[in-house]
Amino acid sequence: MNEYGNALAGGLLIGLSAAILMVANGRVAGISGIAGRLLQGVQASSGALFVLGLVAGPVLYRLIFAAWPSVTVTASWPLLVAGGLLVGFGSRMGSGCTSGHGVVGLARLSRRSIAAVATFMASAIVTVFVAGFFA
Amino acid sequence: MNSTLLRLVATLVSGVVFGFGLSLSGMLDPARVRAFLDITGNWNPSLAFVLGGAVFVSALGVLVTRRLKRPLFDEAFHLPANQVIDRRLIAGSAIFGVGWGLVGLCPGPALASLSLGLPATIVFVVAMVAGMLVHDRLVDRKVPRQTSAGAGVETRLSQPR
Numbered sequence: 001m002n003e004y005g006n007a008l009a010g011g012l013l014i015g016l017s018a019a020i021l022m023v024a025n026g027r028v029a030g031i032s033g034i035a036g037r038l039l040q041g042v043q044a045s046s047g048a049l050f051v052l053g054l055v056a057g058p059v060l061y062r063l064i065f066a067a068w069p070s071v072t073v074t075a076s077w078p079l080l081v082a083g084g085l086l087v088g089f090g091s092r093m094g095s096g097c098t099s100g101h102g103v104v105g106l107a108r109l110s111r112r113s114i115a116a117v118a119t120f121m122a123s124a125i126v127t128v129f130v131a132g133f134f135a
Numbered sequence: 136m137n138s139t140l141l142r143l144v145a146t147l148v149s150g151v152v153f154g155f156g157l158s159l160s161g162m163l164d165p166a167r168v169r170a171f172l173d174i175t176g177n178w179n180p181s182l183a184f185v186l187g188g189a190v191f192v193s194a195l196g197v198l199v200t201r202r203l204k205r206p207l208f209d210e211a212f213h214l215p216a217n218q219v220i221d222r223r224l225i226a227g228s229a230i231f232g233v234g235w236g237l238v239g240l241c242p243g244p245a246l247a248s249l250s251l252g253l254p255a256t257i258v259f260v261v262a263m264v265a266g267m268l269v270h271d272r273l274v275d276r277k278v279p280r281q282t283s284a285g286a287g288v289e290t291r292l293s294q295p296r
Contacts, residue, residue, distance in 0.1 A: 007183075007185045008185075008187070010157065010158070011191075014160065014162075014192075016156070017156060018198075020149040025206055027204065029153065049146045054154040055249050057250075067162045070249050071175070073165050082260040083259060084261065088266025090232070094225075094229075096229025097231055103176030107193035107196070124172050125232045127237055128172040
């Protein structure tokens with residue numbers, strides 16, 4: 001399959017995952033929320049199981065396709081640290097990230113999530129644009 | 136099986152499907168993500184299909200939940216009801232977007248890619264966890280609260296003000 005087919009198929013599966021969690025358990029598949037609560041020991045067993053499954057996903061991919069999914073990191077270590085801090089802090093302050101606001105919030109037509117997605121897409125696009133001048 | 140066990144099984148299955156979907160979609164690759172965000176440069180729009188496909192199936196799930204009185208394995212839904220667009224939401228999302236744009240990793244792909252054992256993504260996840268802890272422990276300590284039903288609910292999300 002080409003990259004567009006894989007992107008669509010992967011996206012459909014991500015949506016299926018969110019639908020499973022919503023229909024079965026009545027919960028939002030928001031990774032920053034799950035991780036944040038796990039760090040505070042709230043719903044620790046289900047949070048740990050979800051993260052375990054998340055980490056097992058690429059392993060399943062490798063079993064099926066006999067290769068790891070491509071992960072190409074170009075950022076320097078100081079940039080990785082800065083980016084990680086901003087992603088962790090911002091996703092908790094904004095009550096969600098690409099999954100909770102993007103996949104689930106947009107599907108629920110949540111006003112807050114629509115505003116959040118528009119904001120983080122815009123700031124990420126501007127960041128990549130500005131970073132282009134320093135590359 | 137009792138409902139607690141079924142809930143945990145559903146959680147694990149959901150996590151595996153999420154991680155596999157991320158791997159298949161290309162979202163795990165920071166270079167692809169940054170190319171998707173680089174709309175004025177060498178733009179690669181393929182990842183728009185990830186969000187489109189994901190929101191489509193997720194919306195089908197939302198339609199199913201609206202026909203249910205309660206989720207299959209729990210007594211009640213735990214979905215956010217807050218509708219207030221406040222400064223925290225916008226500022227937090229803007230901060231998140233800067234970090235996402237700098238590196239090309241968001242929380243889901245960052246955690247999933249730990250299975251590859253790459254030093255760069257491990258460094259990113261450690262910093263991300265630190266960022267979460269700084270926010271939740273130092274800046275805003277009243278976000279998660281344990282309810283009597285044992286369901287951790289984010290008060291700011293669940294109680295519209």
